[in-house]
Each structure stands twice: as C-alpha cells, then as structure tokens.
Amino acid sequence: MAKKFLFWTITTLLILLAAYVLTTTVILPVATKNPLPEAVLPNAEVKGETNAKKSEKGEIAPKKNEKADKNAKKAQVKVQSIPETEESGSGSKDDLMKLFELKKTELLLRARYNLSTEDSIYLVLDLINKVATLEMKGIPLHDSNIKEVWVSNSIRMFHNEALLHWIAQPFVLKNAVATIVRVPFIVKNAPKDTIEANKSEVLPSARKTEDVYIVMNFERNLQLVIQQSEPSEGEDKMRIDSLRNSYVKREIDKSIKALSSLKRETIMPKIVITVPKSDAIILYRALPQKPRMVLKM
C-alpha cells in the first residue's frame, strides 16, 4: 500500500514538473518576449544620426561628428529600437519586415563605424553572405569564406525586437579555448660561442599547425565555435574531441548544479562556423586578447 502511495506521489510530482517546464520553456516565451540578454545602446545615437544627416549636406565637419560619437559612447541608456505598435493603422507586414531589415543593417553599420574609431582588429561575421572579415579602422584586412553555418534555434526564434537589442552593440569576447596556441613562441637559449651557434643553426621550414577547433564565449551569452572544414585524423581528432567533450561535461555539471539549486540557466545562443583551416588560424591569431565582433544575420 505504501509503495502504491509512493508511486502516485512521484507520478503526480513528475506530471506537475512536466507542466511547469512546458509552460516556462515553450508557452511563456511564445506568449511573452524572450528573456534574452540585451545590448545597451548609447543615448546620443539619435544625435549622431542628426549629425550624419547634416554632414551629408556639408553642414558639420567630420571632426565634430567624431566628438559626438565619443560622447555617445559615454552615455549608456537604453533606446527603443523598434517602433511602437498599434492594432490599426497604415503599414503592412511587408513594411514591418522591411523596417526590421533596415534597422538591422543600420545597427551593423553603426557598430562597424563605432569600432573603426578604436585601435584594434575586430571581426565582422556576416552570416547572410557567409563571410567572416577581419577589419581595422573600417578597412577589411582579410575575408574568410564560411563553408557552413549552424545557428541555434534560440537565435533564429528571437522576436524581432529582442534580436535588434541583442545585436545592437558589438559582442566583446569573455574567454576563448582552442586547440592551437595564440602565439606559438619557441624559447631558445643564446649560444655560448660561435662554435655552438654554428652547431645549433637549422634551416627554417614551415611550421606544422595542429587542427583547429576554437570556442569563443562572448558577452550576452553568445558562443561562437570556429571549426576547420578539413577532416581531422589521429591525435588532432582526439584533441578536438577532448575539447568538445570538456564542454559537454561542463554543460552537464552546470545542469546538475542548476537542478540541485532549482535555478534555471540562461539560454546560450550558439553559432558554429566552418572555415578552411588556414582561415581559422588567421582569425584566431590576428584578433587581440579581448576582440569585439559585429554580427550580421
């Protein structure tokens, strides 16, 4: 009898849990907005736009524009990116989509322009044209053709407004793990005399680089994985698998912790790009320690 009671208690609890999970993961996100991390837009961007328009007419010198942009960076206040909606009015669904696409383009260009005022190399990831570009000061340094792109459902299904807020500002790298080192330094002791120097002299040759698998964790929970298009074998494959497995293990640990504390983990939007090995190495080694990335999608 006791066993019967226990069985039904567990069954009821599991059914309640299932209902709770379905409500929070499927029903609520659909009925409301996505609970996703937002970018904070500079307050003076509206001013920047006005200045841009004026400068087109030649009313404001470019130097003044730069000043306005610098001021814009200082003031960080949330700005509504998508227009207010109402139940009736002019404007079809096509117009809305057009406006949404224009806003996305505008945000990308603005982010690129803001980054061009800085002194470091940044990444422009264009998932529409499948190109990853290294840029500096607005000048494209290197283009890598992306062979394959995989974008997690959590990004694809963002509500329009949430997506705009999410991609509005460049993503800053928090940490990265890779199967290759960023700077492959070799340490050499200076020879004691000319005889030792002659003995140790070796003809230079092209260095073999291990196969590449890079996991980059950006702010706003974005995870970017860069993998090489060439198949891996032997030790290289083992190294890549080990890195992948360590991430899966970390994910399981997180899940167990979340289960034990009943605290839900925030969704981690993920993008996986496949590029040729040489390009993957260039992208990883050319970027600084804390690079910024602009996303076009």
Add this chain to the structure above:
Amino acid sequence: METEDKSWFRKYAPWLIPVLICGWIPTIVLYTPEYQNAAYGVKSWFSSTLNSKSVAVRNIDKQIQSSKSNIAALENKLNDLLPDKPYILINTTENRFVLRNARDTIRTGMCSTGKDEILIYPNGTRKPFKTPKGLFTVQLKRKNPVWTKPDWAFIEEGLKPPSAHAAERYDEATLGSYALSIGDGYMLHGTLYQRFLGLPVTHGCVRLGDADLEVIFNTLDKGAKVFIY
C-alpha cells in the same frame, strides 16, 4: 500482502517508463541551455501561428525613410575611412602581403615575418622576436639602407656585443636596396635570404623579395598605412 504488491507492480509497471519520460525530458530541457534549443524549435511553430495577426506601425513610411537615410550616411562615413593613398596589408600567419590603393589590389606576394621566438641571453634577459600586429605608418624611406646591428644580432651568433659605434655594427648588405621604417625599429626591407620568403624567419621586421620591395618602395609614400595582422 506480498502477492497483492506483486500484482500491483505488474499492473502499473508499463506506466513507469512514459511517466519518467514525461517528467525527466522536460526537466533536462529546462535546466540545460543546450537542450533549450529544441524547445525553441517547437516555439517557432507556435510563433508562426501567433505572429500571423497583422500589426501596424505608426508612421512606418517615415521610419523607413529615416532608416534609409541613416544607412546612407553611415555607408558614406565608412567609405570615407578607406585610405585615398596606397596601403599595404601584411598577413603574418601566411607570410603574404597585399599592396592596395583605395579600391584595387596593386600587387600581392610572399614575405617573411617574425619567427615567434624568445631568445634568452646569458644574463637571463628574454628577447622576443615577433612582428607586432596593428596599424603602423611609413615613417622613413631609405635607399641602400645601412643596418645598425643591435645587441641581439651578436648574442644570437654567440658573440659579445661591441661598443655602440663600433664598425662591426654597420652592415650594408642585409637590408637590401630599400627600407621603409614603421617605428620602434621595425622595417619593411629586402633580404639576402630570398629562398626563405613565405616562412616566418625574421626578428620582427618584414622581409620582401627584391622586385616586390621596389614596387612597394615606389608606391608607398611617407605616412602610408601598414596593417599587420
């Protein structure tokens, strides 16, 4: 009592697996970010149904126009960033260069960049040999440059560095016919070791083949941009 328990178990056992599936799969979905993607896949189906309702926006035409003009202004600003004068891109991973003007490629070819080595002096000092990355400008152009050999050039060969102005420090052959200084002692210059072009062998400077160097020297003016990545 035992028989009753057994028959009860037989009766309810087939329910056990579906109940566990109902309970635990959604739990895993809820607490594992990776699996939440699956839930968002279901959501897309719901979304398409919900979003089919037409929504209107105030002054949409005005906003489209405003967005278009902002895009045009930003594109102009970005176009203005492209240098008017020729510039050079150095790829240290592949040891290649691209000489460009505002819109076109003038010349591409092989070069040699830093060997990414750290030399430890007998006194323990560490000297890295690495090509710096970033934006530089041509600060000085020299024909038939003479290289003033720094201390590391002697230490690397197992020699004791001579005094600052000793004759052994001056080398007229190593840098080739031209040198373009980009600051901090780094240069784009020629080389005696043309066969090593395409390999990372230098102490931080960028070595170029004779023909490429001549074109680059004649194309890049003082102040021209040098992007190293």
